[in-house]
Amino acid sequence: MALTNMMPDFMIAPIDALASMLRKHSLWPMPFATACCGIELMATASSRYDISRFGSEAMRFSPRQCDLMIVAGRVAMKMVPVMQRIWQQMPEPKWCISMGACASSGGVFDTYAVVQGIDRFIPVDVYVPGCPPRPEQLIRAVLDIQEKVQRTGTIDAREFADRDTYEGPTSLATEIAPEQAIVAPGDYRTATRFRMPLN
Amino acid sequence: MPDYLSSLNAKFSGAFTTSEFRDNKRVLISAEKAAEVLFPLLKCLKEECGFDMLAELGGIDYLNYPNATDRFCVVYGLTNMTTGQRVFVKAFANDPDPELPSVYDLWRGADWMEREVYDMYGVKFTGHPDLRRILMPHEFAAFPLRKDYPLRGYGERHNFETVTRADS
Numbered sequence: 001m002a003l004t005n006m007m008p009d010f011m012i013a014p015i016d017a018l019a020s021m022l023r024k025h026s027l028w029p030m031p032f033a034t035a036c037c038g039i040e041l042m043a044t045a046s047s048r049y050d051i052s053r054f055g056s057e058a059m060r061f062s063p064r065q066c067d068l069m070i071v072a073g074r075v076a077m078k079m080v081p082v083m084q085r086i087w088q089q090m091p092e093p094k095w096c097i098s099m100g101a102c103a104s105s106g107g108v109f110d111t112y113a114v115v116q117g118i119d120r121f122i123p124v125d126v127y128v129p130g131c132p133p134r135p136e137q138l139i140r141a142v143l144d145i146q147e148k149v150q151r152t153g154t155i156d157a158r159e160f161a162d163r164d165t166y167e168g169p170t171s172l173a174t175e176i177a178p179e180q181a182i183v184a185p186g187d188y189r190t191a192t193r194f195r196m197p198l199n
Numbered sequence: 200m201p202d203y204l205s206s207l208n209a210k211f212s213g214a215f216t217t218s219e220f221r222d223n224k225r226v227l228i229s230a231e232k233a234a235e236v237l238f239p240l241l242k243c244l245k246e247e248c249g250f251d252m253l254a255e256l257g258g259i260d261y262l263n264y265p266n267a268t269d270r271f272c273v274v275y276g277l278t279n280m281t282t283g284q285r286v287f288v289k290a291f292a293n294d295p296d297p298e299l300p301s302v303y304d305l306w307r308g309a310d311w312m313e314r315e316v317y318d319m320y321g322v323k324f325t326g327h328p329d330l331r332r333i334l335m336p337h338e339f340a341a342f343p344l345r346k347d348y349p350l351r352g353y354g355e356r357h358n359f360e361t362v363t364r365a366d367s
Contacts, residue, residue: 077356078336084362112343112352113335115359122362164365 020153023067023093024146025055030066030090032083035073037100037132044135051135054142063089068145070138071124074102077113080121087122093157095149097141098124101131119168203248203286211240223287230269230291237290238300241275245305250277250286253302256312258320262346271297271322292322301327319344 033041044051051057060066063086075083087096098118101107104127106116118124125148126141152159201224204217214236218225228236244250255276261267269291277286292299301324302309313324314333321342324330332339339355341348 080359084359087362088366111350112348112355115356120357120361121359123364160364162365164363166361166363168361 016154017150019155020150023153024149026058027056027068027095027142027145027149028058028060028066029056029068029070030063030086031059031061031070031072032086033070033072034075034079035100035102037072037103040132040135041070041072041099041138044138049135049139051139051142054139054146056142063087064091066090067092067094068142069094069096070099071096071103071118072099072132074107074109074114075118077115080115083118084122092160093149093153095125095145096123097126097128097138097145099128099138099141100133101129104129107131117169121168123163123167201284201286203244203250203284206243206247207240210243211236215240224285225287225289228288228290230293233290233292233299237288238302238305241277241288241302241305244277244286244288249279249281250284252278252280253306253308253312254278254285256302256309256316258316258322258344260320260344260346269293271320273299273316273322275302297322298325299323300325301330303327318342321345 031038031041033039043049045057045059056068063069067090069087069090071083087094098104102109102114103118104124106114110116115121119127126144128137128141130137207215207226214228214232216227216229218227226240228240253275255274257274257276259272259274261270261272271292271294273290273292275288275290277288279285290299297320299322301313303313303324303326310327310329311333313327314330316322317324317327317330318332318334319342331337335343341353341355343352
């Protein structure tokens with residue numbers, strides 16, 4: 001029997017799984033490195049730890065070319081609108097790793113200027129503990145992202161569309177009385193803070 | 200007695216006091232006299248006594264400090280570039296409107312340092328050409344290094360919009 005007789009006239013393949021398989025081995029990280037975790041992130045990319053074994057060595061400093069944001073280091077209050085804008089500039093599908101204690105929870109910096117975890121303001125997929133984490137821990141996080149991409153990924157990234165509710169921890173804004181709170185929000189749509197006239 | 204003190208005494212006698220800590224020589228100007236005395240005194244130190252470099256300029260909040268009489272203090276650390284001699288001029292200011300004359304006209308380097316003191320302590324420098332916040336965002340309403348400002352702030356770090364997956 002000829003081989004052509006065994007092939008069906010058309011095939012329906014799980015194309016989501018195929019796309020996810022291709023996609024997960026070609027993650028392009030956006031290094032949002034603000035502190036010492038960024039040094040560890042560079043070490044992960046270097047020859048000794050070699051993140052390219054897992055297909056995510058193509059770090060680009062333009063968010064338009066990336067699909068994995070790695071926030072490495074503490075994020076100051078003034079930096080949050082910038083971080084949100086960079087996150088919004090990345091094309092879908094995209095994922096986020098919160099690397100280190102400071103990005104995940106504020107770490108030791110429980111002060112007025114440092115936000116207590118980036119997951120309060122942008123969605124985070126994988127947290128990496130450590131201060132700073134070892135490169136092996138970051139590689140583990142990349143493997144976890146790959147697993148998540150394979151498990152939940154779709155070719156047109158439709159799995160993100162219905163996640164329109166806030167997924168992070170409860171707000172810390174309740175720690176002070178509302179009448180004491182100073183409202184000083186930044187706007188990620190402009191990423192520039194509005195100027196107030198000097199009084 | 201250091202030689203600069205004789206020329207200061209000749210011009211500003213009674214307007215300042217002196218103190219010493221280890222090898223730090225200080226000239227102290229109280230809050231009542233700082234507004235009119237500070238600028239001519241620094242000008243005299245610069246032009247007649249050779250203290251031509253403003254090495255540092257910083258603020259102090261003396262709230263709840265033992266034996267303190269005035270609340271805010273701005274410290275001018277001057278250096279004589281010829282002899283290496285140093286002197287620290289401490290000028291005080293008080294609530295509700297701490298104000299001191301700007302020394303921008305004597306040293307251009309005071310520009311950003313005075314802006315930082317204004318940003319952190321709220322001491323206004325009259326005569327400064329561009330007194331804006333330098334480190335904190337422009338819409339920030341408090342002065343974070345004041346002793347009565349809580350470490351965790353008044354909730355400024357929580358006042359941001361949340362970006363969800365569906366937003367992007």
